[in-house]
Amino acid sequence: MTKYWPNRQSIHLNLSVANLFVQTYQRFSDKLSNKTRINLPIDILNIYIKKQLFIDILIELEILVIDLIELNLDIDNIKNLNNKILHDIVTKTMKNFINKLQHKKDAHLIYFYSSYNQLFFAEHKILIQDLLIYLVFGSNAIDAITFPFYKLKTPFNHVRILLENAIIQISNLIIFNLLENFPSIQATSQFLIRNNLCSDHNTSIRSISKFRNNLISYNWANQYIYYPQQIYCSKYKIWLLSSKGIFYKYIYINRSSEYLKLSKIQLSLILYLELQDFIIPKINSLIIILGKFIVYISIKIIGKGFQLCFRSIIQRIPQN
Template sequence: MITYWPSEQSLQLNYKVANLFLQTHKKFSEDLSNSTKENLPIDLVDTTARKKLFASVLSELEILVLDIIELNLNIENLHLLNHKILYDIIEKSLLRFISSLEYPSEFSFNLYKSYYFKLLLFDHRLLLENLLIYLIFGSSGIDIKLFPFEKWKTPLEHVKILLENLVIQISNIIVVSIIDEIKPISKVLDFLIINKLCNSTYISIRSIAVFRNNLIAQSIIILYFYQPKAVYSARYKVWLFSSQGLISRYIYTSRSNDYLKLCKIQLFCILCLELQDLIIPKLESLILVLGRIILYLFVNILGNSLRFLIRTIFSILSHSK
């Protein structure tokens, strides 16, 4: 039986939110390894550090929800301030995580330099705004065109997905910020080792440098190829907790407004996808027809050759008699 998310502000909504946060926190004790082939920034740190990261983000989100309720912000306010709210929750989660370490370091950071943050920023409404609306106002506040179900019949599982995705994505950007802002890379390694954060796979300057370069390359590919493809396909990639570790899935969502945010390179990628959709089916049909013709000719030539060979053999045998 499908459980639906409350549609209006109520005691039931408050209970659902509290229970959702509790259930999400329990998942931090499960397998937190990356079960996909994609590199995640949090791969750099060990399981204990990941738990701290996730807990820091979840705690700051709880505070954020209470602050928004106390300030009596409406949905329009959230829409206008979402960009700033996202930046603030990342900054506060980072500071909370750093302060929980044995040897915290003070450093400034500029998220806008990071390709990974550009990815999050492009999807900031899908990442944060819709989740805040669900948690504070209920499903009635969601744009009716956004998801493939009636908003007053929003599955509880859908809100769980959005929450888990936010926790994982912000944890990733926190690790990216640490890598980007602590210079040189040798100091990144020192920071990870003295605070007992280091994943045993990355215990040398070279391995961290390779990891960082792979992240940058992967982010650029996602930004200019996979992200416009997701917009074109009306899909959004989410990260989730599971019994097998961290996994990724795609959910359907209307992304017509995101076309306006695409740059020329991303639009060119969409043009290539449109040409692919136009040309490849016709090319496949042409190849299929040509294949049938070639097969027909081959069978006929082979059949005629065999008949000729058999007749020749019989002719030779009859002459020999």
């Protein structure tokens, strides 16, 4: 039986929010390793540190929801302040994370102008706005065209995966910026090892260098290839927790408002996809037709060749 998210502000909504946070906290006891082929910044952390970071973000989100309810903000206030809300929660969580480290003098707060951060905050509406609306106002307050299902029948698990995605994405942002703080790979390695942050297979300078290069290359591909493609296809990659580890899935969401915010380079990819959708099927059809024609001609030529050979052989046979 499908469990649905409450439609409006009520005791039922408050209990559902509390239940959601408790369930999410309990899921941190499961395996937290990345089960995909995509490199995530948090992959460099050991399981204990990763779990503590997730818990810190969950606590900050819980405090945020309580504050929003006490301030009695309306939906328009949350939409207008959404970017700032996300900025503040990321900064506060990273500051708390750094303050817990034993050797923290080399670590600094986020530099918000990197391409990774810009892409992260470009998706702030999907990442945090809809989640906060669900948690504070209920599913009736969500724009009816945002998700491809009737908003008054929003599954409980839909809100759960939005919360899990926010935790994982914010964690990735924090660790990515932490790694970008240092002037060299050696300094990064020393910082990670001194603070016991690394997983066992990420302790050498070579492994950290390879890990960082993979993050940068994927971030570039994500910015100019995957991100525009997802907007064009009205999809959003969402990261989830499971009993086996961390994985992702795509959900359908209306992203038409983001289309016009793409850069010229990103729009050129959209144009390429449109041309690809238009041209490739026709090229495939043409290749198939040409292939059939070539096979037909080849069979005819080979058949005629055999007939001439047989006639020549027959003619050379002496007549008795």
